[in-house]
Amino acid sequence: MSSAAAEPDFDVIVVGGGPAGSVTAYLLAQQGLSVVLIERGEAPGAKNLSGGVLYGRVLDEVFPGFAQSAPVERRITRHVTTFLTGDSSVSLDYAGGPLAEPVNAVTVLRARFDPWLAERAEEAGVFLMPGVRVDSLLREDTPAGPQVVGVRAGDDELRARVVVAADGVNSFLARSIGLRPQPPTHHLAVGVKAVVSLPRTVIEDRFAVSGDQGAAHAIVGDCTLGIGGGGFLYTNTESLSVGVVLRLDDLVKHGRTAAEVFEHYLSHPVLEPYLRGGEIVEYGSHLVAEGGLEMLGQIVTGGMVVVGEAAGLTINSGLTVRGMDLAIGSAVAAAKGIGEAIAAQDVTATGLAAYRRHLDESFVVKDLRTYARAPKFLERPRMYGAYGELAAGLFRDVFRLDGSPRKHLAAVARDSFRRSAVSVRDLVSDGWAGVRAL
Amino acid sequence: MKIVVAYKWAPNPQDADVAADGSVDLGRAKWAVSEYDPVALELARQLADATGGEVIGLTVGAAGIDTPLARKAALSRGLDRLVLVADDALDGADGTRVAAVLAAAVRGIGDVDVVLAGDSSVDVAAGQVALTLAGTLGWLGLAAVSAVRVADAGTAGLVVERELPAGTAVVSVPTPVVLAATADAVVPRVAGMKDILAAAKKPVEVLSLAELSVAEPGAVLTTLATAKPGGAERTARIFDGSDAAAAATELVGALRQSGAL
Numbered sequence: 001m002s003s004a005a006a007e008p009d010f011d012v013i014v015v016g017g018g019p020a021g022s023v024t025a026y027l028l029a030q031q032g033l034s035v036v037l038i039e040r041g042e043a044p045g046a047k048n049l050s051g052g053v054l055y056g057r058v059l060d061e062v063f064p065g066f067a068q069s070a071p072v073e074r075r076i077t078r079h080v081t082t083f084l085t086g087d088s089s090v091s092l093d094y095a096g097g098p099l100a101e102p103v104n105a106v107t108v109l110r111a112r113f114d115p116w117l118a119e120r121a122e123e124a125g126v127f128l129m130p131g132v133r134v135d136s137l138l139r140e141d142t143p144a145g146p147q148v149v150g151v152r153a154g155d156d157e158l159r160a161r162v163v164v165a166a167d168g169v170n171s172f173l174a175r176s177i178g179l180r181p182q183p184p185t186h187h188l189a190v191g192v193k194a195v196v197s198l199p200r201t202v203i204e205d206r207f208a209v210s211g212d213q214g215a216a217h218a219i220v221g222d223c224t225l226g227i228g229g230g231g232f233l234y235t236n237t238e239s240l241s242v243g244v245v246l247r248l249d250d251l252v253k254h255g256r257t258a259a260e261v262f263e264h265y266l267s268h269p270v271l272e273p274y275l276r277g278g279e280i281v282e283y284g285s286h287l288v289a290e291g292g293l294e295m296l297g298q299i300v301t302g303g304m305v306v307v308g309e310a311a312g313l314t315i316n317s318g319l320t321v322r323g324m325d326l327a328i329g330s331a332v333a334a335a336k337g338i339g340e341a342i343a344a345q346d347v348t349a350t351g352l353a354a355y356r357r358h359l360d361e362s363f364v365v366k367d368l369r370t371y372a373r374a375p376k377f378l379e380r381p382r383m384y385g386a387y388g389e390l391a392a393g394l395f396r397d398v399f400r401l402d403g404s405p406r407k408h409l410a411a412v413a414r415d416s417f418r419r420s421a422v423s424v425r426d427l428v429s430d431g432w433a434g435v436r437a438l
Numbered sequence: 439m440k441i442v443v444a445y446k447w448a449p450n451p452q453d454a455d456v457a458a459d460g461s462v463d464l465g466r467a468k469w470a471v472s473e474y475d476p477v478a479l480e481l482a483r484q485l486a487d488a489t490g491g492e493v494i495g496l497t498v499g500a501a502g503i504d505t506p507l508a509r510k511a512a513l514s515r516g517l518d519r520l521v522l523v524a525d526d527a528l529d530g531a532d533g534t535r536v537a538a539v540l541a542a543a544v545r546g547i548g549d550v551d552v553v554l555a556g557d558s559s560v561d562v563a564a565g566q567v568a569l570t571l572a573g574t575l576g577w578l579g580l581a582a583v584s585a586v587r588v589a590d591a592g593t594a595g596l597v598v599e600r601e602l603p604a605g606t607a608v609v610s611v612p613t614p615v616v617l618a619a620t621a622d623a624v625v626p627r628v629a630g631m632k633d634i635l636a637a638a639k640k641p642v643e644v645l646s647l648a649e650l651s652v653a654e655p656g657a658v659l660t661t662l663a664t665a666k667p668g669g670a671e672r673t674a675r676i677f678d679g680s681d682a683a684a685a686a687t688e689l690v691g692a693l694r695q696s697g698a699l
Contacts, residue, residue: 009635036635038631042468042470043468043507111466122506122507127635127638128506128507128510129510129631129634129635130507131511131629131634132629132630132631132634153630153631154628154630154631155630156630156631156632156633157631158631158632158635281455
């Protein structure tokens with residue numbers, strides 16, 4: 001170590017004030033470590049586009065009962081999957097008590113939710129540093145190899161034992177030291193989203209929900225003009241989040257712009273009645289990594305770990321688009337691993353590998369593995385002759401993410417068959433054909 | 439020299455929802471140091487560095503203005519310490535009331551030579567508080583200040599430059615004085631990581647509104663009506679662009695005719 005490496009300013013520097021960064025910082029501070037959370041926006045959430053569906057079981061483990069105290073919009077008790085053609089639609093509507101208790105999925109608006117998470121971190125003793133854009137990583141050569149020892153922003157340098165890159169899908173930090181090569185475009189999708197404000201009662205009537213309950217719609221087919229991807233529509237308290245996710249390579253191949261597809265989607269006769277009379281209050285776009293396990297690159301190096309979307313952690317299984325729960329899952333694993341590495345006084349890549357081990361053992365990597373092999377099963381139209389009990393059982397198991405490792409859809413389907421009262425040979429043969437197609 | 443910077447922790451109207459009837463909802467707005475106030479903070483720091491003085495931040499408002507984030511946002515911009523009056527009784531207080539509370543706090547701080555303020559607040563923008571404060575204190579007050587420095591050796595007070603419609607005036611000013619800076623008097627610093635770290639260690643004093651002797655306002659204003667600003671009158675002529683050259687000629691002609699060229 002050079003003499004300049006004297007005393008670090010903090011045990012840990014976390015870069016990025018989204019769910020991954022705030023939860024990592026919170027859990028590290030809870031272990032008694034000194035933590036600074038650097039956010040480039042003037043406040044956490046300031047840079048974030050609208051919101052999303054948060055599968056909340058993992059966050060409930062970090063903040064028990066968070067759905068009661070955090071600014072969540074609605075609890076999703078109704079999942080609707082719709083296949084569109086130019087003039088018709090086929091929907092599968094799963095509404096059920098099992099999704100409501102305990103809280104399975106909630107909608108959040110990140111401009112409200114992220115500041116709440118950051119405040120919890122600040123309460124736990126994290127030093128919140130908004131309005132700072134990190135320019136580069138500080139690296140030093142040590143006997144153990146190159147080591148990240150801090151960050152630089154403008155003229156200032158800040159040193160720490162460990163840096164956590166939680167800087168989002170484009171992760172400049174991870175890329176700057178070659179941890180994540182530029183992803184191929186077929187692993188990237190562009191999401192275009194709008195938040196449409198509507199009165200509370202109108203939303204409840206149109207989506208057949210009441211109180212703090214909400215609905216999430218996944219839409220595939222004509223909504224994207226044949227481009228690989230899908231649409232979504234879900235309810236906030238007094239607004240709807242509506243958007244499309246389009247595979248970047250396919251969008252380019254079709255010679256369309258994302259805005260064009262989005263306009264088509266909003267005016268589709270099946271969508272329009274939901275949105276009628278609403279006013280667009282936010283609009284924007286975001287890159288989404290959707291390569292699953294393939295996108296999860298090297299997430300540990302000497303003195304640094306990568307969490308959340310920066311680590312490539314998103315799953316688009318066709319029916320559920322997940323990012324925030326995986327981000328929080330990675331934060332939990334990172335906080336454990338970093339705590340152990342610092343306690344063992346080994347923050348080299350070897351010491352920090354504890355994070356990767358905890359991540360591998362968590363639902364995060366297990367789900368990535370599951371969906372890596374079978375990502376699009378449920379987009380297959382043949383599933384839509386669905387069979388009452390069987391479909392309900394299957395979809396309940398698909399949508400209920402309770403923090404336990406996900407099973408292969410094949411296994412989920414088999415379980416559903418067994419539970420189903422409709423145990424007939426032809427059902428098995430029909431269903432099995434679909435399952436084998438995975 | 440003891441310098442106080444009176445600044446506002448205010449919602450940013452960029453995030454406002456404006457309804458069709460012109461009513462403004464700032465419920466979703468993010469709060470920050472009011473847009474023009476960093477100019478006053480910077481002028482104060484530069485003046486203090488030139489004289490070896492102290493810069494004290496002063497802000498008043500509802501209880502919600504006192505958060506760790508709000509404290510650091512101000513203290514990282516060159517202040518030595520911070521004085522706050524945060525009381526929900528001040529929620530929505532008008533400029534006269536705010537000036538009265540600021541005056542009481544300035545007296546409480548004691549021996550203040552200069553109070554610096556921004557041109558106006560970003561949310562209300564009436565531009566009255568600084569000069570009302572001067573009046574309440576019984577001090578000289580000057581708006582439109584674009585530069586300030588200490589007077590040459592042997593002379594008391596400050597030399598102040600003002601940007602007035604007739605041109606720039608350079609005036610010799612005795613202290614104590616209240617100065618309101620122009621929006622572009624100086625380029626304010628951007629707080630760095632070390633500034634923000636240091637900010638968390640600087641002293642903060644919270645004054646209780648009840649313990650400040652704030653004079654009751656002589657008059658209470660009642661808003662009778664509000665209306666959105668009328669749109670400017672426009673001729674709204676549209677030129678047919680199918681022949682670009684002809685359209686350009688027409689456009690130039692129209693601009694000449696209206697005296698714009």
